[in-house]
Amino acid sequence: MNLVSIRIITSNTESLAAFYEQITGLSAIRYTPDFAELKTQNTTLAIGSTKTLQFFGGESIAQPAENRTAIIEFLVDDVDKEFERLKSFLSSTVVQEPTVMPWGNKSLLFRDPDGNLVNFFTPVTKESIEKFKTGPE
Structure with a gap:
């Protein structure tokens, strides 16, 4: 599947x-x-x-704009660079600026116009980098 x-x-x-x-x-x-x-x-x-x-x-x-459970996630090369590129565009919708998460990804969390959560992330720990070498799981 x-x-x-x-x-x-x-x-x-x-x-x-x-x-x-x-x-x-x-x-x-x-x-x-x-x-x-x-x-x-x-x-x-x-x-x-x-x-x-x-x-x-x-x-x-x-129902549109009613999501409160899913996060749409994008693996990006450099989450800090993406944050700088999009900072003014996303200014009012950022939920969390780039932060290293306990599972080894640096994550930028924001909302789309319908309120859906979107996560841009970059693996930063050895384990996380290794996990994503062959693609997201």
Whole structure:
């Protein structure tokens, strides 16, 4: 089995796609005004509007801007450099400036326009660096 995609449901697809383009430097593929994808080396971040929920049984199955459990994580080469690059863009949404976590990653935590938590991290301990040599687990 292979996890290939995470989808965020939003009421403003364009705004969220533009945000993720800004923070990742990637271009979103906009298939329709209601669905976009950002493809990374290992997975895809899909962004779907509430209108796409009709294909899954109705708008009641997912609520935009209600996530309080998941964190969208990006492995980056240098979290401090990314923080400096994005500091003014993220100024009001930073939850935690770059901090070394007990499991060996230096982590920058912030929120996207819908309030979803986003983590940029860089492995910094020997064990963490070794873990990510072959890619995220």
